Amino acid sequence: MRRFNGYMHGIDIGGWLSQCDYSKEHLDNFITEEDIKRIKGWGCDHVRVPVDYNIFQDENGFIESGFDYVQKCIDWCGNNGINMILDLHKTMGFFFDKAQAESGFFDNAELQQKFYDLWEEFAKRFSKYSDRISFELLNEVTDPKFSKKWNAIVENAIKLIRRYSADINIIVGSYWNNSIDSMKDLDKPYDEHIVYTFHCYDPFLFTHQAAYWVDEMPRDFRIDYPGSVPKYRSEVKRLGLEYMQTYEEVKTEKFTPDYFMGRFAEAVRVAEERNVPMYCGEYGVINLASAENTLNWYKDISSAFEKCSIGRAAWSYKGVDYGFIDGHLDSVLDELVKYL
Numbered sequence: 001m002r003r004f005n006g007y008m009h010g011i012d013i014g015g016w017l018s019q020c021d022y023s024k025e026h027l028d029n030f031i032t033e034e035d036i037k038r039i040k041g042w043g044c045d046h047v048r049v050p051v052d053y054n055i056f057q058d059e060n061g062f063i064e065s066g067f068d069y070v071q072k073c074i075d076w077c078g079n080n081g082i083n084m085i086l087d088l089h090k091t092m093g094f095f096f097d098k099a100q101a102e103s104g105f106f107d108n109a110e111l112q113q114k115f116y117d118l119w120e121e122f123a124k125r126f127s128k129y130s131d132r133i134s135f136e137l138l139n140e141v142t143d144p145k146f147s148k149k150w151n152a153i154v155e156n157a158i159k160l161i162r163r164y165s166a167d168i169n170i171i172v173g174s175y176w177n178n179s180i181d182s183m184k185d186l187d188k189p190y191d192e193h194i195v196y197t198f199h200c201y202d203p204f205l206f207t208h209q210a211a212y213w214v215d216e217m218p219r220d221f222r223i224d225y226p227g228s229v230p231k232y233r234s235e236v237k238r239l240g241l242e243y244m245q246t247y248e249e250v251k252t253e254k255f256t257p258d259y260f261m262g263r264f265a266e267a268v269r270v271a272e273e274r275n276v277p278m279y280c281g282e283y284g285v286i287n288l289a290s291a292e293n294t295l296n297w298y299k300d301i302s303s304a305f306e307k308c309s310i311g312r313a314a315w316s317y318k319g320v321d322y323g324f325i326d327g328h329l330d331s332v333l334d335e336l337v338k339y340l
Helices: 024-029 033-041 064-080 109-129 144-162 180-185 229-239 257-274 291-308 333-339
Strands: 010-012 046-052 083-091 133-136 170-173 194-200 278-283 311-314
Touching: 010 311, 033 064, 046 064, 046 311, 064 083, 064 109, 083 109, 109 133, 109 144, 144 170, 144 180, 170 278, 180 194, 180 257, 194 257, 257 278, 257 291, 278 291, 291 311, 291 333
Parallel strands: 010 046, 046 083, 083 133, 133 170, 170 194, 194 278, 278 311
Antiparallel strands: none
16 A cells, blocks of 8 residues: 555644634744654654634635744644645634534535635645645544535545645545545545544543543443453443444454454555545544553554554644653653554
8 A cells, every 4th residue: 555655644733723722822832843853853754733724714704823833833843854744634714523513504605615715725825835744634534424615625625726736735534523434435546645534532432431422431440451252252242332332343452463464454444445545533542541551552553553554643743632751651651652
């Protein structure tokens, strides 16, 4: 499979220009060049930078200060020899979080035009850095019913961006929150500079244990990794979380790298048929899991990524319930970053 060269080992900078309070104090101080330098020191070749539309755009037009933050990060990355993905996490009329969710984007031409306008502005300003920056059109489309409409919007956005750059990489994910199982329903790549993305938080029961935003999840629930697969099955059923995954396809007593190889297999086949690179834009473990269990998980999924030549960015460097540098991983951090 084609590799996404320059974007094989990365980390997300979540919670900075997205999913935050948007205060000037936060935007000015949450991330600095020292953070980029540290990430480069971990051996990463890129950062994925989620951004929300409201930093750049309101009903009256564009907000210049928002673009300044992106430019600042591009400069920091350039200074430290690391690449960057600009990921639109939230657009006017759509956000993956069910609390805000879809509010008209997929059926509203005016909201879609706001999306195109923003990407055109990004392209005008930042596509000149195509040797070290890539664009990710939108984070985590949710409902399968949006699939056909999303494919059409993707094509329009790509054509628009191509007016400004013939070679900048454009990253596209599918429905079910960038599920690897829905990747096959993306349209065939528009050109050779398209990348398919997915997110992986499998086994979900482990990576989201006690997550406050997951329906039916007890706040005191804990489970080990690699753990006992039969126990995972029984706990899913006991908690009424069958919508996640029942792990019936796992034939071993404990999870292994082969579990992830199996999860990736069909999507890898599709990517190879279409000659398109695969990229995992998010994967990670909630900060309530033990450090040792988290390290075990990263070792297994990293092994599968390497075997499949899949680039990736771990969620997340700081904050947003998954932060690498927030203290809970201190005992294993030096080893863990080897598996990014």
